[in-house]
Amino acid sequence: MKWWVSVWAMEIRKILAYRSDFWITFLGQTTIQLLIARALWQSIFEAQGTDSMKGFTLPMLTLYYLIVPIGTRILTGENIGFISREIYDGTFTRYLIYPLSFFQYKTITYLTQASFYGVQLILLYTLYHLFYTDSAGSAVNLFTGLGLFFSASITYLSMAMSLELMSLWADNVWSLGVMLRFFTSFFGGGFIPMVFFPDWARVVLEWTPFPYLVGLPVRATMGLVTTPEILQGLVLMMSWSLVFMGLARFIWRRGQKHFTGVGI
Amino acid sequence: MKRYLRLYLYFLRFSFSKALQFRLDFTFRIIMDIIYYVVNILFFKVIYLHTPMLAGWSEEQMMVFVASYLLVDAINMTIFSSNMWWIPFHINRGDLDYYLIRPVSPLFFLSLREFSANSFLNLLIAGGFFTYTLAMYSAPYNFLDLMLFIGMIINGTLIYYCIQMMMIIPVFWTHSARGFQDLFYSMGLAMERPDRIYKGWLRLVFTTVLPFALIASFPARIFIEKFEWTTIVHLFAVSLGLWIVMISFWKLGLRNYSSASS
Numbered sequence: 001m002k003w004w005v006s007v008w009a010m011e012i013r014k015i016l017a018y019r020s021d022f023w024i025t026f027l028g029q030t031t032i033q034l035l036i037a038r039a040l041w042q043s044i045f046e047a048q049g050t051d052s053m054k055g056f057t058l059p060m061l062t063l064y065y066l067i068v069p070i071g072t073r074i075l076t077g078e079n080i081g082f083i084s085r086e087i088y089d090g091t092f093t094r095y096l097i098y099p100l101s102f103f104q105y106k107t108i109t110y111l112t113q114a115s116f117y118g119v120q121l122i123l124l125y126t127l128y129h130l131f132y133t134d135s136a137g138s139a140v141n142l143f144t145g146l147g148l149f150f151s152a153s154i155t156y157l158s159m160a161m162s163l164e165l166m167s168l169w170a171d172n173v174w175s176l177g178v179m180l181r182f183f184t185s186f187f188g189g190g191f192i193p194m195v196f197f198p199d200w201a202r203v204v205l206e207w208t209p210f211p212y213l214v215g216l217p218v219r220a221t222m223g224l225v226t227t228p229e230i231l232q233g234l235v236l237m238m239s240w241s242l243v244f245m246g247l248a249r250f251i252w253r254r255g256q257k258h259f260t261g262v263g264i
Numbered sequence: 265m266k267r268y269l270r271l272y273l274y275f276l277r278f279s280f281s282k283a284l285q286f287r288l289d290f291t292f293r294i295i296m297d298i299i300y301y302v303v304n305i306l307f308f309k310v311i312y313l314h315t316p317m318l319a320g321w322s323e324e325q326m327m328v329f330v331a332s333y334l335l336v337d338a339i340n341m342t343i344f345s346s347n348m349w350w351i352p353f354h355i356n357r358g359d360l361d362y363y364l365i366r367p368v369s370p371l372f373f374l375s376l377r378e379f380s381a382n383s384f385l386n387l388l389i390a391g392g393f394f395t396y397t398l399a400m401y402s403a404p405y406n407f408l409d410l411m412l413f414i415g416m417i418i419n420g421t422l423i424y425y426c427i428q429m430m431m432i433i434p435v436f437w438t439h440s441a442r443g444f445q446d447l448f449y450s451m452g453l454a455m456e457r458p459d460r461i462y463k464g465w466l467r468l469v470f471t472t473v474l475p476f477a478l479i480a481s482f483p484a485r486i487f488i489e490k491f492e493w494t495t496i497v498h499l500f501a502v503s504l505g506l507w508i509v510m511i512s513f514w515k516l517g518l519r520n521y522s523s524a525s526s
Contacts (some may be wrong), residue, residue, distance in 0.1 A: 021443030028443075029450040035466055036453050043461040044315050053314060069450070079442075170288040175296035182296075186303045192310050 003100045004108055011112040026120055030069045037065035054195045060222065061193075066128055067145070067218045068190050073117040074149040075156050075184070075213055077110040080177030082160075084167035087259065107157065114153045118146055125221065138223055145221025148233065152213040155237045156184070158244035159209070165248060168255030189215030209240040268372060276379050283381035290382045297341065297386035301334055301393065304456065319460035324402065325488045326458070331390075331397040332417055333456055333480035338390035339421045340428075341383040347375050348428050352435040352445075358523045371514055375425070409487060416483035416499065423479050423503055424455070426510040433510075436517035455479045475502050 016022065041061045044053070051057055056064070083106065086092040095102040122142065129137030163176040185191055187210035194202060194215045205211050212233040219225045225233075283290055308330055312323040321329065351374055354360045363370040398410070431448040438444070454462075454470050459477035462470050470477040482499050486492070 020438045024443030028447040032450045039461045172289045175292040
């Protein structure tokens with residue numbers, strides 16, 4: 001347990017080392033994405049001459065797109081290349097002398113990043129309900145959403161890990177990470193809420209992990225999901241996590257035989 | 265000029281031979297870009313399931329716009345993107361020294377040294393989609409309209425490059441490029457939306473200060489709608505202004521550069 005706390009504290013210090021990055025990412029990125037998405041939907045609402053589409057009003061979509069960028073950061077934890085870069089440059093060998101395993105270390109650093117963005121979500125959600133809207137926020141909704149985002153981040157970690165470990169064969173796999181982000185953002189409802197997708201597409205996507213990674217936690221934070229939906233989401237996320245953890249272990253067992261430890 | 269052209273040909277030769285050494289990466293990047301194109305097309309397809317018009321454009325017209333920004337992105341990915349990724353590392357590690365002592369412009373060298381051969385294939389795909397969209401476009405247009413459109417897309421690529429450089433140069437002071445780079449990628453989304461959705465101060469920002477709307481939306485608008493001189497003048501005035509500001513900012517950054525481990 002002591003190791004977990006040490007790695008967590010070290011990772012927090014690393015995040016806070018570049019404060020300008022922190023503020024630019026936190027405020028700049030979130031604001032820009034929100035403004036662009038809001039402008040788009042405002043234009044659609046005006047063109048249609050309506051106040052609501054598929055159960056979403058403009059203020060609801062504003063909150064949706066406020067949660068999406070921060071939520072996606074909780075989900076994706078560390079940057080693309082969090083394993084592959086170390087394999088590529090040979091620093092991967094340092095885990096041989098660490099007092100905890102490579103998988104444990106990476107899980108802690110990943111979840112530390114996720115928890116840090118979780119705090120940002122709490123802050124933004126509170127500010128939004130204090131200053132922007134008349135509706136009161138709900139602590140139950142916020143923490144249900146946060147809980148789902150953390151479950152989703154474990155599923156995403158298992159998926160990202162499987163792809164990152166491919167770098168035991170290929171020299172540069174960041175494009176696989178980017179592909180995963182495209183899929184997650186689009187098919188998870190990060191670009192457009194899933195309710196706007198055609199029915200047949202939603203039926204197909206329900207069996208994939210994507211709608212549970214972004215859309216479900218965002219809607220839970222907004223109080224738009226029922227308990228059975230949450231339970232279904234958790235079961236599916238857990239199942240997919242197990243599948244991808246198994247795959248990661250398989251790739252790891254095979255791939256470590258290819259690792260030379262030399263780096264570039 | 266001739267010397268720079270010859271140098272660039274060497275860059276091309278080197279980049280192709282390097283890319284072919286990493287065949288698996290080569291394939292991954294091609295697939296990644298294809299997915300990016302498909303996701304962007306699907307995004308607007310889903311939107312048009314719920315509205316017949318967006319920002320005054322029909323789905324057919326929107327596809328012309330989508331094809332334009334995909335083409336800009338493909339040109340950027342092929343020519344500039346890999347270089348942009350490495351510039352902050354060169355500055356932080358002090359590797360910039362090697363570029364400053366060479367008898368060519370360091371900005372030229374740093375911006376164009378790596379030509380992404382794998383993205384070049386995607387440029388062909390994006391170019392193919394662009395050609396297909398224009399071939400299917402039902403409204404009449406002539407050769408001059410087409411040339412003007414292509415010229416403005418090339419100008420849009422230069423705007424994109426300038427804005428990206430403006431987000432990288434602060435690394436001379438901040439020593440980390442992550443925040444500004446992430447911000448740039450988020451703002452890049454502004455390029456992927458038609459400019460008419462932006463109103464008020466947001467419109468002013470995206471058409472002058474951070475002119476993402478000028479990259480593909482203005483060119484598409486001039487092609488799709490009635491030709492207006494004011495739009496053309498606006499486009500080239502902002503491009504020129506941005507270029508001057510970027511070069512001045514780069515020089516200011518270089519003056520602040522303190523070599524290794526800056």
